[in-house]
Amino acid sequence: MVDGNGSLVVVGTGIRTVGHLTGDAIAWIKASEKVFYVIADLVAERVIKDLSPTAESLAVLYGEGKPRMETYHAMVDRILDSVRSGQRTCVVLYGHPGVFALPGHIAIERARDEGYTAMMLPSVSAEDCLIADLGIDPGLHGLQSYEATHFVLVRKRIDPTTPLVLWQIGSFGDVTYRREGAGNQKLPLLVARLLEEYPPDHVVTIYEAAIYVGTAPRIERLRLSKLVEARLTTASTLYIPAARKSRIDPATAAWLGFEPTER
Numbered sequence: 001m002v003d004g005n006g007s008l009v010v011v012g013t014g015i016r017t018v019g020h021l022t023g024d025a026i027a028w029i030k031a032s033e034k035v036f037y038v039i040a041d042l043v044a045e046r047v048i049k050d051l052s053p054t055a056e057s058l059a060v061l062y063g064e065g066k067p068r069m070e071t072y073h074a075m076v077d078r079i080l081d082s083v084r085s086g087q088r089t090c091v092v093l094y095g096h097p098g099v100f101a102l103p104g105h106i107a108i109e110r111a112r113d114e115g116y117t118a119m120m121l122p123s124v125s126a127e128d129c130l131i132a133d134l135g136i137d138p139g140l141h142g143l144q145s146y147e148a149t150h151f152v153l154v155r156k157r158i159d160p161t162t163p164l165v166l167w168q169i170g171s172f173g174d175v176t177y178r179r180e181g182a183g184n185q186k187l188p189l190l191v192a193r194l195l196e197e198y199p200p201d202h203v204v205t206i207y208e209a210a211i212y213v214g215t216a217p218r219i220e221r222l223r224l225s226k227l228v229e230a231r232l233t234t235a236s237t238l239y240i241p242a243a244r245k246s247r248i249d250p251a252t253a254a255w256l257g258f259e260p261t262e263r
């Protein structure tokens with residue numbers, strides 16, 4: 001049974017809040033009676049507080065070494081309490097609010113199950129910034145994109161003719177929250193898995209999008225075999241270019257009337 005007019009909208013700040021925050025998101029933050037946020041930098045916090053002075057951070061629910069899933073469920077409980085109390089509730093997450101960000105998805109699903117109106121607005125993710133800064137068009141060769149620990153855990157099958165993005169390499173092998181990331185102790189496992197598919201001298205990129213206007217992204221290229229020595233942070237994403245070209249299937253090309261050349 002639904003009480004009052006509680007509702008939920010989940011929005012993103014983008015990666016560079018000043019510049020990426022959309023007009024839609026600004027309007028929802030201003031119009032909401034209760035605003036929660038989980039964001040990565042102080043400028044973003046200032047922007048949100050200017051739009052909604054009573055906005056409340058849910059980052060306080062993180063605890064050093066506490067399982068991230070436990071924190072996400074605590075966040076969802078806080079969000080749902082607000083919706084159930086009849087408030088127009090807005091949750092602001094950094095980047096795209098639905099990309100590698102479970103609390104928004106879970107809260108929306110629960111709110112809808114309980115009969116409330118709930119929706120998510122899209123925003124700019126780290127992968128969107130990576131595509132722009134590294135000059136990649138997924139339309140050319142496709143794009144594989146996985147969470148690094150999950151990629152190894154399930155032995156995800158990959159295609160070395162397609163570029164690969166691995167998220168959360170700075171937290172590799174750790175399901176708990178650590179402010180400084182997980183360190184590199186377990187990274188040899190990831191590198192060993194990648195060496196099954198790529199040569200040791202394959203050049204990969206550690207990428208960190210700029211979060212402040214006027215600053216440069218971190219784009220560090222190194223050989224795959226050197227990855228275990230790299231400096232990784234909780235904002236690092238790994239980009240692995242294709243190791244070889246795809247081959248056009250001659251029979252299909254002939255049938256379509258295309259030249260059977262490589263792409």
Ligand SMILES: C[S@@+](CC[C@H](N)C(=O)[O-])C[C@H]1O[C@@H](n2cnc3c(N)ncnc32)[C@H](O)[C@@H]1O
Nearest residue numbers: 095096099100125126167168208209235236237
């Ligand atoms: C919990 S996810 C959040 C992703 C975010 N919702 C988005 O839309 O990009 C955190 C991961 O996103 C990636 N990430 C976050 N900030 C980044 C940045 N400034 N540059 C590159 N990757 C970033 C990293 O892989 C990091 O481990």
